[in-house]
Amino acid sequence: MTEVPTRTSLRPRRTATTSSNAEGTGGSRTRFSLSRAATSMFKPEKKVGKAPGVLASIRSIIMASWLNLLLVFIPISWAFNFAAKDQHTLVFVFSFLAIIPLAKLLAFATDELSMRVGQTLAGLLNATLGNAYPTHIQIIALTQCQLSVVQSSLIGSILSNLLLVLGMCFFAGGVKFSEQGFGASATQLNSSLLTISVIAVLLPTAFRFSVTAQSDPDSMNDILKASHGVALILLFIYGSYLFFQLYSHATLYGDQSGDVIKSTKYTPRPKKAKHGEPADANGNLAITDAENAQEEEEEEVPQLSLYMTLGLLAVVTVIVAVTAEWLVDSIDGLTSTGKISKEFVGIILLPIVGNAAEHVTAVSVSVKDKLTLSLGVAVGSSIQIALFVIPFIVTLAWIMGKPLTLMFDPFESVALFLAVITVNYVVQDGKSNWLEGMILMCLYIILATTFFFYPGQTSPFTC
Template identity: 40%
Template sequence: MAIKNLIFFGLLVFVPVSIAAHLLGWGELIVFITAGLAIIPLAGWMGTATEEIAVVLGPSWGGLMNATFGNATELIIALIALNEGLVSVVKASITGSIIGNLLLVMGLSMFLGGLKYKEQSFQPVLARVNASTMNLAVIAMLLPTALATTSGGMAELTLEELSYAVAFVLIGVYGLTLLFSMKTHAYLYDVGVAEDLDTVNAPDVALGEASHDSGTAREESEAGESHTPNLKFWIPVLLGATLVVALESELLVGALEVATEQLGLTPLFTGVIVLPIIGNAAEHATAVTVAMKNKMDLSVSVAVGSSLQIALFVAPILVLAGWVTGQPMDLNFNPFELVAVAVAVLIANSISSDGKSNWLEGVLLLATYAIVALVFYFDPLTGPLG
């Protein structure tokens, strides 16, 4: 059994521990830490179950399922936080997920992969398409914020209506990117992953979102064994893991305010750095693992694809969910959050544009992430989480 799987199995112990901590009143800090640790393996199970079910559904529906549920854990945490009125934390988690995937995940992948292989390559065509899409995400976040900042007393209701309209545009673009990657230009994705995933369909990395279980599928293919998922097992696993993630997210969000104060962290740092690491841990492990196997196409797909999905699907869904639930959620972000996202997109696009990577480029991405994290840590912003 892989080391990653052993770690995930071990972390499952924190599911009952976190529930016990909540019921027995062990303190909000203990609940927050144990619930966060419990979510990590559950997210891994959700990802694996999604991939297994997608294999049976076939290329089109399987690719759609992968692309839609790729960030289900982050979406669940954010929806629960939004329902609690923690809008600033939700916004911070959106920007933090984008920053973390582009800088931390891709940086670790390039660094560790580069230590083992002098130079690694991936498809520059896909890198350019992803770069353009990420630029759109920055525009969608920047312009509403700029309008709110420069308009001088813009009505909150007007800003919300603008955000709803932009959200519909982003969801439309998300649908078109799926059409692009799964139908009209699927051959580009075939070229990018063909030699790495002989038995995994290109739509399974729609939007660049690579399969969590792709390494296993590839190993089985190389061994000449067919892989037939057991839906009677994986569908209950997906449903069960989703329900438990929702429960753990309730515990996590419920303890967030007190735990944040006890740890000496600001709400902004918690949202941008801590929550995205918890929600994305399974994807992080996958990206680094395949990079160390010299499968950089796949690794970059995981990192960039997750960022794209956050920007084009999760963020607008949260805006519309706020509309439905009466928790006003707009696209007016903290200005420094936008600067950090723009910096992350700029350096990630610059490094990935040539379709090659090495350990030094990984260090540059990690150093940028460290600087961003330090600035958020020392940011004096305090106050209510909402």
């Protein structure tokens, strides 16, 4: 019996990567291509230096920002929450001040993580951690049968990420860079996913206004059943999106994607070349190719080790969730005066507070020309809310016997539709500047002003 050499068994896999239409090797080639695509997203954009030790990492966390001085407000806010529960204003102020340094630390840890795993995966992780707290609050509100608060906070989170966070990223990056580039193909696909979620929200509302109680006496029950079915379809779409992003087309979302336009800085004023320095035809100081190559190959030196980075992410996420819960409880006391409506709290205040960590992360890394990470946090978080959190909450309400549907407030649904359309127009060219960021922020301010005077509508569904 002749033994088959090991080298022969490896030959088809090796030729599958070089030959285009080799017979009998198509399956191997496909598996190898998918494997390369799946691992490419873990490749950082620049070379990463040696990680520091434990003591150096702790020192870096302490000295990360002067905002760490505000960490003293964490125990103060907790003390006021337990000792003086009737002082809602003090609890709100101290809790808000405590969340600011925590958000900065979360941005610092996310930036460190992006050096090792790439901007796409870091953005997905940050969006997931950031949405964990709002989802927790929405589940609590669902158990208390506050259906309108749940729905308005979900819409508000998407509006906050798409308009305020993304606008601040474009504006902050546009101050330093004349134009910043990002993956246009992946961004357009994300816009399509958001459009699907908007359709899922608008259709039940259109159904309600198209069918009268006389033509269909059981129309409300039909909307509830349709919402359950659509929620399961949206969950399937989100699972397919994760497979597409993390495995089959990971290179499309990677830092080295071929359609990413290189960012350009503002043209500096020319400096006159001194004696012995390279000069151009006009006698101005010229930058040599060697200097450009050295700038491109400059490696990033991490300030935290990998385990310290993951530990910081976990600890900060837990503290933010607890502190923000005290803040939300104090907001309920503020709305009892009648000066601020629950609709404004759910649409504007609650998402800003709940997503504060994501806001700081996205804006901080956009200044460092990591716009892929910023989009992963802002747009990725919106997709996660639209395609996962909303259908998950609807499905959970179905299990709990709560009549939560995809029929949102009509005015809130129209505002979401206009926001998605505006963002789609802004990102379609694959480039950003400060003016586009200002447009998105101004649209958010317009919506916030309108929602401040909007009284809201009473939901036809009650527990």
